[in-house]
Amino acid sequence: MRRRKTRQISVGGVKIGGDAPISVQSMTKTDTRDVHKTVDQIQCLQEAGCEIVRVAIPDMLACERFGEIRERAALPLVADVHFDHRLAIQAMKRGADAIRINPGTIGGRKRLGNIVLKAKERGLPIRIGINSGSLERDLLRTYGRATPEAMVESALRSIRFMETLDFHEIKVSLKSSDVVTTIEAYRLISREVDYPLHLGVTEAGTLVSGTIKSSIGIGLLLYEGIGDTIRVSLTGDPVEEVRVGYGILRALGIRQRGPDVISCPTCGRCEIDLIPMANEVERRLRNLTHPIRVAVMGCVVNGPGEAREADVGIAGGRDGGLLFREGKVRKRCSQGELIQALIEEIEKMVKKR
Ligand code: SF4
Numbered sequence: 433m434r435r436r437k438t439r440q441i442s443v444g445g446v447k448i449g450g451d452a453p454i455s456v457q458s459m460t461k462t463d464t465r466d467v468h469k470t471v472d473q474i475q476c477l478q479e480a481g482c483e484i485v486r487v488a489i490p491d492m493l494a495c496e497r498f499g500e501i502r503e504r505a506a507l508p509l510v511a512d513v514h515f516d517h518r519l520a521i522q523a524m525k526r527g528a529d530a531i532r533i534n535p536g537t538i539g540g541r542k543r544l545g546n547i548v549l550k551a552k553e554r555g556l557p558i559r560i561g562i563n564s565g566s567l568e569r570d571l572l573r574t575y576g577r578a579t580p581e582a583m584v585e586s587a588l589r590s591i592r593f594m595e596t597l598d599f600h601e602i603k604v605s606l607k608s609s610d611v612v613t614t615i616e617a618y619r620l621i622s623r624e625v626d627y628p629l630h631l632g633v634t635e636a637g638t639l640v641s642g643t644i645k646s647s648i649g650i651g652l653l654l655y656e657g658i659g660d661t662i663r664v665s666l667t668g669d670p671v672e673e674v675r676v677g678y679g680i681l682r683a684l685g686i687r688q689r690g691p692d693v694i695s696c697p698t699c700g701r702c703e704i705d706l707i708p709m710a711n712e713v714e715r716r717l718r719n720l721t722h723p724i725r726v727a728v729m730g731c732v733v734n735g736p737g738e739a740r741e742a743d744v745g746i747a748g749g750r751d752g753g754l755l756f757r758e759g760k761v762r763k764r765c766s767q768g769e770l771i772q773a774l775i776e777e778i779e780k781m782v783k784k785r
Contacts, residue, residue: 433654433655433656433657434657435657436622436657436658437450437626438450438627438628438629438660439626439627439628440452440628441557441601441603441628442557443484443508443510443529443557444484444507444508444509444529444530445508446483446484446508448603448630448660449603449627449628450628452660453687454659454660454661454662454681454686454687455483455484455660455662456481456482456483456661456662456663456674456677456678456681457482457483457484457485457486457510457630457661457662457663457677458477458482458485458486458663458664458670458671458673458674458677459485459486459487459488459512459665459670459673460474460477460485460486460487460488460670461473461670463494464487464488464489464490464497464498464501465493465494465497466497467497467500467501467504470487470497470501470505471501471504471505473670474501474505474506474509475505475506476670476671477670477671478506478507479719480671480674480675481674481678481689481690481721482507482670482674483507483508484507484508484509484510484529484530484661485505485507485508485509485510486509486510486511486512486532486663487501487509487510487511487512488512489511489512489513489519489520489523490514491516491519492519492522495511495522495523495526496526498511498526498528499526499527502526502527502528503527508530509527509528510529510530510531510532510559511523511524511528511530511531511532512532512561513531513533513538514533514534514537514538515537515538516539517533517538517539517544517546517547520533520547520550521546521547521550524550524551524554524556528556530556530557530558530559531547531551531556531557531558531559532558532559532561533547533558533559533560533561534560534561534562534563534566535560535562535568535586535587535589535590536562536563536566536567536568536586537566541593544590544593544594545593545597548594548597549597551599551601552597552598552599552601555601556601557601557602557603558594558599558601558602559602559603559604559605559630560587560590560591560594560602560603560604561605561630562583562586562587562604562605562606562607562617563607563608563634564578564583564607564608564609564610564613564634565578565609565634565635567582567583567586568586571585571586578608578613579613580606580608580613580616580617580619580620581620583606583608584606584617584620584621584624587604587606587621588621588624588625591604591627600627602627603627603628603630603660603661604621604625604627604628604629604630605629605630605631605632606618606621607632607633607634607665608633608634609633609634609635609636611645611648611649614632614633614634614649615649615652615653618631618653618658618659619653619656619658622658628660628661629658629659629660629661630659630660630661630662630663631649631650631653631654631659631661631662631663632646632649632650632662632663632664632665633645633646633649633650635665636649636664636665636666637666637667638666638667638668639666639668639672642664642665642666642667642668643664643676643679646664646665646666646676646680647676647679647680647683650662650664650677650680651680651683651684654680654681654684654686655684662680662681663677664676664677664680678690682723689723690717690720690721690723691717691720691722691723691724691725691726691778692723692724692725692726693710693713693714693717693726693727693728694725694726694727694728694729694738694742694745695710695713695727695728695729696728696730696731696734696735696738698730699730701730701731701733702730702731702748703730703731703748703749703750704730704748704749704752704753704767704770705767706728706730706748709728709746709770710728712771713726713728713771713774713775716771716775717775720778720782722782722785724743724744724778724781724782725741725742725743725744726742726743726744726745726774726778727739727741727742727744727747727756728745728746728774729745729746729747729748731747731749732747732749735747735748735753735754736754736756739754740756740759740760741759743757743758743781744756744757744758744774744777744778744781746770746771746774748767748770751766752764752765752767752769752770753765753767753770755770755773755774755777757777757781762777
């Protein structure tokens with residue numbers, strides 16, 4: 433897949449766009465006024481591989497605490513501001529690495545202009561974050577609803593205005609809770625501007641439904657070469673957003689981080705209790721960052737083939753199964769020994785690499 437050429441910006445040292453790797457972002461879900469909990473959550477996100485974290489700034493107290501969070505957190509932080517442009521300006525003074533604003537909620541050009549001038553002075557980028565749920569009223573009147581065209585027009589208005597101020601450190605997102613609208617909006621904007629695009633499907637839902645919608649929306653766009661950074665939105669632990677984000681990149685062969693577990697769905701031929709075993713393998717490898725392909729297969733039909741193709745794998749059989757490594761059978765194990773043998777083999781491989 434050929435990636436669309438975009439300008440490059442930098443968010444706290446993380447490059448976005450151009451030939452930079454597609455980065456994985458998330459957002460804290462704690463009360464920003466609670467510094468301790470927010471810093472803890474950022475730490476968990478960092479351990480999961482998150483590269484940029486957005487933090488909501490709902491009021492001035494949160495903005496003040498944001499300064500403390502900035503001092504203690506190791507990742508680049510994006511201040512997310514609605515309604516009150518002064519919060520964006522204060523967040524920049526308190527060390528924000530970038531600002532996310534929504535033209536539909538920031539309250540007009542004068543206020544946006546003030547934010548842009550401060551960002552320019554400090555050399556910080558701004559994300560124009562269009563959300564289908566908060567488009568400008570006149571656009572809703574013109575288009576009837578939040579269509580992809582309306583979302584793009586909203587973004588272009590702000591982009592063109594920022595350009596008149598000679599500001600180009602821009603990143604754009606056009607998120608809808610409807611997957612097809614999201615895809616169409618990004619396709620349209622990618623033909624209009626060369627600013628880096630932040631991909632996401634907004635309000636995508638809980639772990640399963642949000643993963644499905646995000647994988648289709650983000651995955652399809654990435655496959656078309658559109659997108660420079662991603663955020664999966666889930667109603668749940670933000671660490672899962674990061675895991676799903678890397679899962680999308682891994683599935684498309686864009687970035688490899690952590691294990692790729694291939695497990696069969698099981699069927700009437702399965703001779704071992706595979707479903708809990710596959711879940712246990714995933715759980716035990718959850719914190720592994722090394723890219724490794726692990727097969728967990730139920731029987732001799734596809735099991736040996738997949739297990740041979742993987743770096744390491746198991747294939748069930750009568751009274752246990754076989755452990756494979758790099759295409760060769762290492763040993764036969766009882767069902768009770770299989771998982772431990774697999775994990776030990778992976779640990780040996782990771783140590784060697
Ligand atoms: Fe069924 Fe075997 Fe295929 Fe698993 S590998 S789905 S157990 S045939």
